[in-house]
Amino acid sequence: NYNFRRAMEFINQQEEREAFEYLKKAIDDDENNGYAHAWIGRLYFDYGNNSMALKAINSAITLLPGINQEPFYTLRSRIHRNLGDTEAWKTDVEKASEFDATATEPLDEISNYYFEKQMYDESDSLMDKFIEIEPHNPYGYMVKGRNQMMRGKLDEAFSLYEYANKLDKSYGPAYSFMADVCLQQG
Secondary structure: OHHHHHHHHHHHOOOHHHHHHHHHHHHHHOOOOHHHHHHHHHHHHHOOOHHHHHHHHHHHHHHOOOOOOHHHHHHHHHHHHHOOOHHHHHHHHHHHHHHOOOOOHHHHHHHHHHHHOOOHHHHHHHHHHHHHHOOOOHHHHHHHHHHHHHHOOHHHHHHHHHHHHHHOOOOHHHHHHHHHHHHHHO
């Protein structure tokens, strides 16, 4: 409907407050507009309102059963993670992967969880899949480098950051992580 189209225009212009107002109008026009619920859920999440984000994304999942719901489950997993519900988080990340085996966001989400739990081998394994899907994306190499740093393998970490830098010279984190390795090496 008109209000949903206007909301998308504002989202594309990164004017979230205006987008939010039009999304609310779109839902007032059609309470079964699952896409409007999904976008409102995303905006609530971005602004830290996890309970409202969860409510909205649950509506989107219910209202849009016939589409690839990977983005919805990925977002809901992040909401659950913020709320400290590890079991629901894990279930949703796995569900997101089932919808789209080539989606890298669920891999990244689980990999970061493993990193936080100091499970670096598991994190590396997921980043290997990430790299297989997106071999030209420096991010997978950066995460593996971060894992190597935590293991104290600074030379290996530097090599991974250097390779990420070769993939994309404008990828700023590669430079800062390489500098961090140099500082740690003295």
